[in-house]
Amino acid sequence: MKQLNEIKKEREDKQSELFKECGVFFAFSNEQFAEGKTTLEEGDKYVSMGMGGYLPKSKVAAFNAGWKELAKWYKKEVADNKKLRREEIVYELGNHEAWYTGDIEDTMGALGPDYSRKEVWKVFNSEKEKQMELRG
Numbered sequence: 001m002k003q004l005n006e007i008k009k010e011r012e013d014k015q016s017e018l019f020k021e022c023g024v025f026f027a028f029s030n031e032q033f034a035e036g037k038t039t040l041e042e043g044d045k046y047v048s049m050g051m052g053g054y055l056p057k058s059k060v061a062a063f064n065a066g067w068k069e070l071a072k073w074y075k076k077e078v079a080d081n082k083k084l085r086r087e088e089i090v091y092e093l094g095n096h097e098a099w100y101t102g103d104i105e106d107t108m109g110a111l112g113p114d115y116s117r118k119e120v121w122k123v124f125n126s127e128k129e130k131q132m133e134l135r136g
Contacts, residue, residue: 004087007077011070018066022059026052075114089115089123090131098124099131 002010018024025036036054037046046054055063078084089111093099096106104120111120 001081002077002084004078004084004091007074007084011074014070014073018063018070022055022063022066024049024053024055024059024063027054028052079114086123089120090127093120093124093127094131094135099128099135 023038027033027036033046033054040046040056041058044056044058047057047060048054049063078088089107092107092110093104096104096110098104098107104117104124107120108115108117
């Protein structure tokens with residue numbers, strides 16, 4: 001059985017491959033944009049995907065389809081093991097500083113609609129003391 005960190009690493013590798021296949025690059029200045037772009041087919045142009053990401057317009061559909069497949073794969077990998085599901089919740093609670101703020105809104109956004117508030121609060125309440133000790 002895979003560990004959560006192994007699944008996350010595999011997801012990162014798959015994301016990198018998808019980015020490469022679809023010509024995605026990230027640029028936060030004109031200089032970085034000029035460095036990242038490649039020669040496009042005639043009539044094609046770069047479009048923003050938000051958060052500094054760009055890709056050829058001709059690759060948007062392929063990217064969206066690949067991204068959906070990747071999300072579906074990841075969801076299945078985690079859903080097949082309840083322990084991993086719990087680990088994912090604990091990870092996102094920590095990543096969004098819920099242990100300090102007592103607010104799970106950002107965590108809920110990161111986890112998505114497959115996780116209920118009740119489930120996340122249950123994990124939060126059962127883990128809070130342990131996590132606060134670990135984090136000092």
